[in-house]
Structure formats: structure tokens, C-alpha cells
Amino acid sequence: MRGSRRGGGSPRGRPSPRGPARPPREGAPAPIRETAPAVLPAAFPEGIRVAVFGRAHGVRGEVRLKAFTQDPLAIADYAPLRLEDGRTIVIEALRLAPGAAPDLLIARVAGVTDRNAAEALARKALFAPRERVASAQGEDPDSFLVADLIGLAVEDEAGMPVGRIVAVPDFGAGDLIEIAPTAGGPTIYLPFREAFVPVVDIAGGRVVVRGAEEMMRPARPDEEPPELDEPPETTP
Template sequence: MPGTPETGEPAAAAPRPDLVLLGVFGAAHGVRGEVRLKSHTGDPAAIAGYGPLRTEAGRVFELVSVRPLKDDMLVARVKGISDRTAAEALTNLRLHVERAVLGEADAEEDEFFHADLIGLTAETADGNAFGTVLALFDFGAGDLLEIKPSDGGRSLFLPFTKAAVPVVDVRGGRLVVVPPAEIEGEPPPAAGQVDIEPAAPRRRGLGPPAR
């Protein structure tokens, strides 16, 4: 089976609902086998606490240690990876954990795991493409979704409320957004990575009506 251009891994037939994306390997870091790792867990370093992580193609990796680099980017040491060449081969590999490890969010209670939201396609109520969810932040006044616009440009920040995000379809890989009249183009000055237990599901706020 041919591999994907980005990773060389066999292409997965379809996203697996039994796996939750927790992070993505980036470029090699230094010459001793360390690699950059973008974490999607609430506390970035908590990704190392889930035990072995796997790709959709079945490769398994054990994180020996992680240390912060910037924001949600870490520097990771991976078991069995001891030189730069081996670390370079990890670039763009997506790391998952079995959903059973996280437990279940209560959809009826409008709860969603942080990691489930990352990568969802955002579209408007009339079905037009809006962007892709990059991250979830809590700046002290409620959760904000960081969305990369479909037409390019800098990220936009929308409140994660029922008014601004009326539909979240994790299994369908999408959410519907109703952008307020004014959309934040930059995080507030006190911006910081949301600091929550990564296994705790997030609940949308009610928020003010979208305009």
C-alpha cells in the first residue's frame, strides 16, 4: 500500500472514531534524536501521561520525556529514537490515544473533549466553508476557538458558545459557526494555553446571542 507524501505511512481508509488525536510530531530538534511535538491536550505536557500513543496506521510510540518549547509546542524524547535521522522520519506523524482511555463526553450535556475539536471543519449555517479549528483557549472570560480561515490570513477567534457555534458534529468532522458582528483577529493580551485536566470534557457556554 503506498504511503502518504507527508509521512510515508500507509494511507488510512477513513478516520477511526475509536481514536482521539492528541498531538503531531514536528521537525527534528538537535542531533540526539529529540523531536518537536505539537500537543492538543489541555496541559500540553500532559500528552506524556497517556502511555503509548499510536498512529492510525498502527505504529506505536512511547514518549520518554517532554519539555516545553513555546505555547503548545514541546520537545520530546521518544523511546528508540536516538539520532537526528530517526527523528526526521517522525515529522508530521499524528499521535492518537484510544477513546476508551479518555472515557466518554456526554453529548446530551453538550460536552466535548478538547482534542476532539481540533481539526474540525468550520462552516457557516448555509454550508459555506469558513475554516479549520486549530486550538481551544481559555483567556479567563470563556473558551475561544482558534480558526484558520479557509481563504488564508491570520487566525480568527470565536467564542465557544451555543450562539456562535450552534452545531458540533464530531463524528461528521464539522461544526457550524455563526460569527458575531466583530471577530477577534488576535488573542487578548493575557492569552495563554488553556490549563485544564486534558481528560475533562469542555462544555459550550450559553453566551450572548450572536449578531
């Protein structure tokens, strides 16, 4: 999953990780849109989760697949794909599941020819090589893999610890970072935009945010909740 952060208040991209994702480049896999940290299997430690199998579809071996790519039908472009146990999966055909969300597909997998074999794939994640996923990211320095954002330390602009990123969800209005506060309590959400997240330092293991303190401060009874279009002004 990837996203990209843009200035001027625009979203930072999508796992995959900051702001609205751009259209995939010709000849490159689509960016990843995963919204939860991948569980990296020991058999495939450099893998990035790109999809997960669902229930069997029909009796001829087809199976539902939930994609985490910007273009769900581009899953096969990330080949070789593997399961958590290291087995290689070859997707022979994909189509959108009828009447479902655009990230839900019907897949035909090589060697899976009946319902029992399809059911054996249920809830198994598909992983793609990191280098294949990174090729979708291109050279954009403002584009990130969600898997690289999960777990980063969160600091304010004074260098004080705020918490840690635990997820990068998108509920329909663009990427957010979900932060587990250092002091405990409920997680908080900030838009993954440059106005709110001015620094993303993957190598240093941290991001710098604006407005988190205001989001965590208990609201006064007569106070309106802060808007998320711009960072809230801090109060003394």
C-alpha cells in the same frame, strides 16, 4: 481536542470543541485543543490526533513535538499513542522547548537514539484512542471533540442551510467555528458560544447558528463591522 459551550456569553470551550476549556480532572487526560480536522489513518480509524512531530533536536534522538492538548505535557496520558501507519510510540520524557510557544515540546521517544531516527519522525502525527480522549471530556453535555464538529452542517434558526464547519480555530480570544458557506465565497467565523451556536447536534450532523447571515452580508460603505460579543441584529 475538545471545547465546551457556556451560556451568558462565555466561550464554548476548546477540540478540542466549544468555549474555554476547563482544567483537566484529576486522573484524566487533558482536553484536546486541535484546530484542524484530523486525518484518521486506516490503521487507526478511531484515533484522534493529539500531536505532531517536528524536526530533530540535537544528536541524541530527541525530537520536537507540537501538542494539541490543553496541557501539552499530558500527551503521554493518552497512551497508547500511534503513528498513521499504526506503529505504537512510547514517550519516555517531555519538556518544554526553550524559548518557544507553550505547546512546543522536546520529546524523548523509546527506541529513538540518534538524530537520523528522530528526523524520520518529522511531520508525523500522533493519534490517541478515542475513548482516552473522550474520558477527558467527562459527562459534560456541553463539551465536544473538535474532530466531531468538523464537517457538521450549519443551519440558521429557520432550518435553512448556511454552510459546513471546516475548522475550529482559536486565535487567542476563544474558540471560533469556521464556516464554508453553502453559496460559496470566503469562509466566515463565528464565536463558539451558546449565543451564536445555540444548538449542537452531533448525532444529527448539524449545528444551528445565529448571526451568520449578517456576517455574510456585504457591508455598506458607512457601516461599522458587526461586533462579535453578541450576535448581530438581522436587518430586513
